[in-house]
Amino acid sequence: MDVGQVCRKIAGRDTGICVILSKPEGSLVLVDGQVRRKKVNLRHLWALEQKLELAENADHEAVVAALKGINILVKEKTAKSVGAKPVRQRGKAKAKAQAAETSAPKKGKTKAGKPATKKAAAASVPAEQKDADNKGAGTAVKKDAKKVAEEKAQVAAKQPEATMAAEPSAAPAAPEAAAEKTA
Amino acid sequence: MPTRAQRSGHYRKTKVRLPGGSTETHYTPHRPKQATCGTCGAKLHGVPRALPAEIKRIAKSSLRPTRAYGGTLCSKCSREALKAL
Numbered sequence A: 001m002d003v004g005q006v007c008r009k010i011a012g013r014d015t016g017i018c019v020i021l022s023k024p025e026g027s028l029v030l031v032d033g034q035v036r037r038k039k040v041n042l043r044h045l046w047a048l049e050q051k052l053e054l055a056e057n058a059d060h061e062a063v064v065a066a067l068k069g070i071n072i073l074v075k076e077k078t079a080k081s082v083g084a085k086p087v088r089q090r091g092k093a094k095a096k097a098q099a100a101e102t103s104a105p106k107k108g109k110t111k112a113g114k115p116a117t118k119k120a121a122a123a124s125v126p127a128e129q130k131d132a133d134n135k136g137a138g139t140a141v142k143k144d145a146k147k148v149a150e151e152k153a154q155v156a157a158k159q160p161e162a163t164m165a166a167e168p169s170a171a172p173a174a175p176e177a178a179a180e181k182t183a
Numbered sequence B: 001m002p003t004r005a006q007r008s009g010h011y012r013k014t015k016v017r018l019p020g021g022s023t024e025t026h027y028t029p030h031r032p033k034q035a036t037c038g039t040c041g042a043k044l045h046g047v048p049r050a051l052p053a054e055i056k057r058i059a060k061s062s063l064r065p066t067r068a069y070g071g072t073l074c075s076k077c078s079r080e081a082l083k084a085l
């Protein structure tokens, strides 16, 4: 187990492939890679066949680059942004908060506004891009298909009414015309 | 006579000697079995043997070891599984 030995961590919270970066101090070695950079027990490591040429105590970036050379990718973790804890309100304060919520404008307006913007955004996207997009385009096309179907249904519903409305007017007209002809 | 629900096998019965000298039966729900390793069948450490209602109250992090395959495999079997990856 020398510096640069590629290992898999098999015990503890972290799992993944790592590189040894220091000579053993007793049973502990410094590791880095897909796991947190820390000293770990040699018993918690499982040596793999690969070996990298790395300096002792090499940087994390150097380790990541070296591991990328043997097709092992290291995902960088981003720190979570922890906001303030919500404070439970009781009694008068709760009543005040509820009153403020009720007096505030309803969400319905914003909800109604959202789809319109989405539609506008979908319309602005050219047809070629729509085809390129996989999921979003599919839903947009489906929505269009639904709209078309609804419009057709409305037209179909209107047509019989129109014909029905036209026929009675035509029917009385026909006898009159016939009467005129006879006269 | 115990109630109808108490006459089922749902409860564990323990006889308790009271201070007055008489004995009484106490009815307590059966505890679930200890969790075991999925590969070798060994009893798992760090997994509470609690009733579902009690488990609801326990934090998720204290329901199993924070290790790969924690709460499913024992430590030996999890090491072997990780070596075989």
Ligand SMILES: [Zn+2]
Residues within 6 Å of the ligand: B037, B038, B039, B040, B041, B042, B073, B074, B075, B076, B077, B078
């Ligand atoms: Zn096991």
